[in-house]
Every structure is written in C-alpha cells, then in structure tokens.
Amino acid sequence: MPTKTTKSKKQEIFEEAAKLFQEKGYSSSSMRDLAQKVNLKVSSLYSHIGGKEEILQKICFENANHFLEGITQVEILKLPPSEKIKQLIRLHIKIALEDPTSITVFNDEWRYLSEPYLSDFLKMRKDYEVRFGEIIQKGIDLGEFKKLDITVVLFTILTSVRWLHYWNPETHNLTVEDLEKNILAILMSGIHTD
Amino acid sequence: MPTKTTKSKKQEIFEEAAKLFQEKGYSSSSMRDLAQKVNLKVSSLYSHIGGKEEILQKICFENANHFLEGITQVEILKLPPSEKIKQLIRLHIKIALEDPTSITVFNDEWRYLSEPYLSDFLKMRKDYEVRFGEIIQKGIDLGEFKKLDITVVLFTILTSVRWLHYWNPETHNLTVEDLEKNILAILMSGIHTD
DNA sequence: GTCTATAACTTGATAGAC
C-alpha cells in the first residue's frame, strides 16, 4: 500500500480558500465560510494562518513566480523568437490547466492585495509584459512576425488564453495537444484559410 | 451658446457607481463610498435608486443587450461568415472603447448578480456564444475558415479583445482604425509572416 | 429630497480558558 501523504491543516486551509475565492470572489468570501469548509471555528484558523490576505498573497505571488520562472527559462533558449513565443503560449496553457482554481484567483482577485504587495505584484506583471514584448519585437525585427503594433500583439496573445481555466479537458473530445495546436494555429496563422 | 443637457441626480449616481465598481469591485464598494461621490448622505441615495444591486443589474443587462442587438444586426446581413465575424470583432472593439468603465463592470462583476438575474444574464451570454459559434461553423463549412475546433476559436476571439477597455487611445500613437486593423489581422491571418 | 438616527446584521480579528 502506497504511503498516503498527509495533508497538513494549513495546506488544507489554503486549498479550500482558493476554491472559495474562486467561487465567491475574495472580498465576498468570509473567514466564517472558510472555517466551515475546513471544519474549524473561525478563531482556530488564526493558529494556522496570519489572516485572510496572507492566502491571497500566496496565490498571487506563487503564480506570478511561475510565469517569471517560465519566461526566464524561455529567454535562455537558443531558439528563434517565434519558437519562444510558442513556448510561452504553451506555458500559459500548461499553468491554466494544471491549477485552474489558483490561476482564476490570480487572474481576477489580485487587485484586492493591499500595499505594498499590490505594487510589488504590478511590478512583476510589468516585468513579464516587457520581457514578452521584447521577444515579439525581436521577431518583427528578424522578419518572422508581421509588422504589427507590439502592444496590440502582446495583449492579444496574453488575454486570448484567459478562458482556458474554464476549460474542462474531460467534457471535450479534444486532447490537450489538440487544444494547444488549435490555439497556436490561430495566433500564428489566423482562422482564415490561405 | 449650446444648451447644456442637465444630468439628473439618478444618472449621476449610476455613472459614479460604475466608476466606483470599476475601481474597487462591486462587493468592496459601499453605499457610503457612493454617497460621498455624489455629495449625498447614504439614506438619500434610496430616494433615487432601489438599492446597490439595481445599479449592477442596469450595467450588466444594458451591455448584454448591446451585444445581442449587435449580433442580431450582423446575422441579417447578406455577407459571408468571415465578414460577419469581422463585424462582430469590430462590435467588441467599439463597445469596449465607447464605455470602458461600464464594460469593465460588465466583464468582471456580473457574478455578483443575485438570482434570478444571474441566471437570466448567463442565458443571454450563452445565447450570444451559441449564435457567434454558428457563424464560425458556417465559415468552416464554406471553407472560409480553417478546420479548427469551434469552441477554441469562439473563446479565443471573445477573450482576445478583453483587454481593450484598458486601452487609452490618447496615450498611444495608434488610431482606432489601426488598432482595429491590427486585431483583425492577428485573428484572421496570425502574427507570423507567410 | 435630504437629513439624523438607528436597526439589524456581517466583517476580520483577538483574549483567554482548556
């Protein structure tokens, strides 16, 4: 019999909180809701965590770090910009499908971070966007990409994959690979036939 | 001297509320915040509006109706599916740029609608998605569009324009026409050179 | 229509017994 990894109460709290924030939104989720989900009284939560916002901070910065680590890995690859952009799109798809709950909270609830966390978060996001944009610029310079506005390309790509955390791979007869192929095809070559 | 249209207090309340909801989110916005913005005491607000949610309902259903009216207009046009999809993308751009505040609240805060409004809203959204998807299907059947997964194409298009309400036309040296051209080029033909 | 006053309730967090 395989050893079952015991989930700590703290971990359980974080996981249930993420679900709760996803369902009701951060500011509509109460510590009472959360306590009930993990079978504790409200006051007992504070033996495990510092407070409500600590959970939001963990979710937001963990995901921000995933994206920044991902782009750092891509930048050092000896590949043409077009391949780097494809890798980044795959990164977004992977992160969205791997932990949809966490990524939903990251996407939609970061603005409820208090200072100085909010500013830190926005700096990380800006950093990511700048570095993503630089790869696009290089691709245009090398003639791989059409001469389009960098900002438009950047945000079109970044937001175009922001529905994937709603995607349930099990209810669609489309493998993750096919999903990836479709998205890359649209962004690289468009939906129109040649 | 041109006649200045007088803004009713009710209208002022709705406009300031939209801004407030955009800034702080619906559930973090209080009637006290709103009262202060329009120089009234909280209780006086209730002489003009029924309550907090009435404002959210107005914003959500007004925008939902804009989109549904738009797609109805497009459907009756005698144009190939590819042109209809382009029209719809232009519709999204137009709505996003015309009233960014309202569309932000529509995009991000609809889930705080209470029943039965929430269900009504979701039905309208589903209706829009189905009709949008049918045009894509037709385009594929006629050979105008590549044989891609309808759902992937649908949501990629719908979400890819969901950053436009942050776009400030004045701080970018790109006209709205060029913005439109860039977005249509990406979605129709992709970013990659041929 | 606007105000003061207040009802009725929910919020995040803490004190201190066990």
Next chain:
DNA sequence: GTCTATCAAGTTATAGAC
C-alpha cells in the same frame, strides 16, 4: 490547537423629522 465569547468596525437599508 481548538474552543467560547467578544470586540470594534463596517455593511445595506429604513423610519421619520424637516
């Protein structure tokens, strides 16, 4: 670590004087 009890502040909304 968990509990009961409670606090201080915030919430939407209403009653009733002017």
